[in-house]
Amino acid sequence: MTAKILSDLDASALSGRTVLVRADLNVPLEAGRISDDRRIRATLPTLQLLVDAGARVVVLSHLGRPKGEAKPEFSLAPVASRLSELLSRPVRFVPEPRGPSVVEAVEGLADGEVALLENTRFVPGETANDPELASEWASLGDLFVNDAFGTAHRAHASTAGLAEAVRARGGEAVAGLLLARELRFLGDALRQPERPFVAILGGAKISGKIDVIEALLPRVDRLLIGGAMANTFFRALGLDTGASLVEEDRVELARGTLERAGDKLVLPGDCVVAKDIAAGASTRNVARDQVAPDDRIGDVGTATVADYEREIAGAKTLVWNGPMGVFEVEEFAAGTLAIAEAVAKACDGGAVGVLGGGDSAAAAERAGVADRLTHVSTGGGASLEFLAGHVLPGVAALTEVA
Numbered sequence: 001m002t003a004k005i006l007s008d009l010d011a012s013a014l015s016g017r018t019v020l021v022r023a024d025l026n027v028p029l030e031a032g033r034i035s036d037d038r039r040i041r042a043t044l045p046t047l048q049l050l051v052d053a054g055a056r057v058v059v060l061s062h063l064g065r066p067k068g069e070a071k072p073e074f075s076l077a078p079v080a081s082r083l084s085e086l087l088s089r090p091v092r093f094v095p096e097p098r099g100p101s102v103v104e105a106v107e108g109l110a111d112g113e114v115a116l117l118e119n120t121r122f123v124p125g126e127t128a129n130d131p132e133l134a135s136e137w138a139s140l141g142d143l144f145v146n147d148a149f150g151t152a153h154r155a156h157a158s159t160a161g162l163a164e165a166v167r168a169r170g171g172e173a174v175a176g177l178l179l180a181r182e183l184r185f186l187g188d189a190l191r192q193p194e195r196p197f198v199a200i201l202g203g204a205k206i207s208g209k210i211d212v213i214e215a216l217l218p219r220v221d222r223l224l225i226g227g228a229m230a231n232t233f234f235r236a237l238g239l240d241t242g243a244s245l246v247e248e249d250r251v252e253l254a255r256g257t258l259e260r261a262g263d264k265l266v267l268p269g270d271c272v273v274a275k276d277i278a279a280g281a282s283t284r285n286v287a288r289d290q291v292a293p294d295d296r297i298g299d300v301g302t303a304t305v306a307d308y309e310r311e312i313a314g315a316k317t318l319v320w321n322g323p324m325g326v327f328e329v330e331e332f333a334a335g336t337l338a339i340a341e342a343v344a345k346a347c348d349g350g351a352v353g354v355l356g357g358g359d360s361a362a363a364a365e366r367a368g369v370a371d372r373l374t375h376v377s378t379g380g381g382a383s384l385e386f387l388a389g390h391v392l393p394g395v396a397a398l399t400e401v402a
């Protein structure tokens, strides 16, 4: 299905209308301060379009996991202030997610004004996708815009539930500009990639990503593996991985994948090992069959980096998810940083490079290459679900293009 997009609507149809926007303003807070406002900035184009069109904008979002209770440390109040700064206009913060104070605030909005409701997850019905809660929210507005890609893989009351409730009332539920952008870049990479199409997968576990591996294999020309995920594949090859992180219960699964994948799936030929994965550890670069019993693999090796750089340089489409090593620790960051630079360089040369995953996005920021990539997804879990070919309930519930 193809969801209708906010930009498909006539701007004149938005003026004076109350528009409910589900955004993903789930930003990291450190002692009450926003340490990274990328998610707020990512949804600005949608909000700005609505403000410029003279809509009355009601923004809903969750933050963290307050588990259905009003916990002050998960309040969206600091987000309202930052949003106001970024939009250069007042944002009215409503300190409750539902109830009479919300109705009153929404009724008081003038054309072009913005209100942000308190954390949707302060209400237990949010994650339970309670239809009554969804209808209560739906009754506040005329149109629903889902811009929250990061939660599109969950059917919650403020995502799929609200879309359905608005449509049940005869209204439309459309994708915001960010959600549409995410679907376009991730979707195009899968459906009509310019070739060669090279995917790079890393990170901690195979278990969370096996569906992605299986879905990508028939589509890609090469699948380059790194991270601790490679260790489980090493074991499937009968190699000794010492004291490295391995998912023992996935070794069999990995063996099956290797057999089916043939030479499309590429594993590291060497790795960086140490007795401890910790700052200050003394490291060695060894071939993958030279890992000692008390070694831990912390990164891909220099020969692997050179191989992967060559594959990446020749690609026209790149999808990358998951760090190549424990990049949080200096001694094991080189592989991830080199791959980040290689993907960015390919994008400089005209390739399409899409990055998904929260830790991978942090790695790209650290490498200073995020701006050079074609698209950095704002959704970790959602991008994986999408790449695995799963339906995203928050998208499936939207109005389809005619």
Ligand code: ADP
Pocket: 202, 203, 204, 205, 226, 227, 228, 229, 245, 297, 298, 299, 321, 322, 323, 324, 325, 326, 327, 328, 356, 357, 358, 359, 360, 361, 380
């Ligand atoms: P993303 O959030 O980008 O999807 P993941 O959450 O799957 O990525 O994996 C990120 C984590 O994987 C990082 O915290 C990193 O330290 C860890 N990791 C990568 N390689 C290794 C390794 N060889 N051993 C242990 N952990 C690893």
Ligand code: MG
Pocket: 357, 358, 359, 380
């Ligand atoms: Mg992660």
